[in-house]
């Protein structure tokens with residue numbers, strides 16, 4: 001290990017939550033990882049300490065200009081111990097996001113070592129019940145007290161852990177999706193391909209609108225012409241049309257999802273044609289009208305695969321796959337969760353034992 005991680009254990013361990021009633025992201029473990037960055041010194045003082053509020057100067061630049069990034073991943077209790085799913089991809093994506101936000105680089109090997117060390121300390125917090133996991137949230141914030149606009153001279157890299165329940169309590173329930181034609185998520189040259197809090201803040205208004213209209217999430221169209229399909233909420237989007245699977249290409253406005261990459265790899269393994277090409281919402285509705293649209297699903301770490309049962313665009317609603325989960329969606333869900341939990345062979349070497 002390149003840096004030493006100093007460990008201070010809590011004197012007051014918290015009671016563990018009931019695994020049956022676990023939700024998402026509202027319970028945190030006993031410890032957290034912190035490392036500081038200062039100009040001239042680099043990253044230093046890597047430590048694992050009791051989970052607690054952090055102290056920030058009110059002028060800290062993250063609070064004003066949102067110089068911040070985050071990641072999301074999970075660890076699973078498998079038949080043969082704890083596993084991480086493709087953590088090297090999260091480390092690589094962190095490096096790309098950091099570069100876009102002028103946040104100093106974190107050594108990718110050390111990034112994974114820090115996650116491993118923290119989980120090791122809070123090992124007992126990983127829930128074992130079917131569908132549960134330990135969600136891992138690494139993030140970096142700019143901490144320099146300075147109101148001028150420029151990259152901060154100091155940062156904190158923090159990792160927190162949260163035991164979470166199954167995303168869908170009643171199984172894979174198809175979602176109702178509202179095609180957003182007023183607000184946009186990303187523009188060419190913007191931060192759509194980076195995992196930054198600012199993207200999420202800017203999406204809340206649209207999410208609230210969709211909820212108030214009775215929809216689960218929004219489907220984002222491109223920010224220039226508002227016709228090309230981009231993402232669904234905070235997930236990547238896949239459309240099964242005429243037996244081929246379509247998804248938006250990674251051209252700068254799409255977040256390069258690790259689940260997305262896994263889905264594409266599995267589909268190609270199975271001999272399914274995957275097209276990473278631009279396509280319009282009009283083409284999706286036309287495919288529905290001609291009976292070629294068989295499935296729509298979203299992919300992401302939280303829900304893995306989330307089938308879409310209904311799509312509404314400019315006042316017109318269509319039902320997808322009879323409103324129930326499609327064959328490919330189900331097979332992808334079963335395969336990815338099977339690999340994550342060790343029930344299925346990991347032929348791509350995606351899982352890492354802890």
Ligand SMILES: *Cc1c(COP(=O)(O)O)cnc(C)c1O
Pocket residue numbers: 072195231233234235236255256257258259260299300301302
């Ligand atoms: C995190 C995220 C995804 C999904 O990425 P995974 O690595 O599969 O979890 C997709 N879109 C957006 C906007 C995201 O922030």
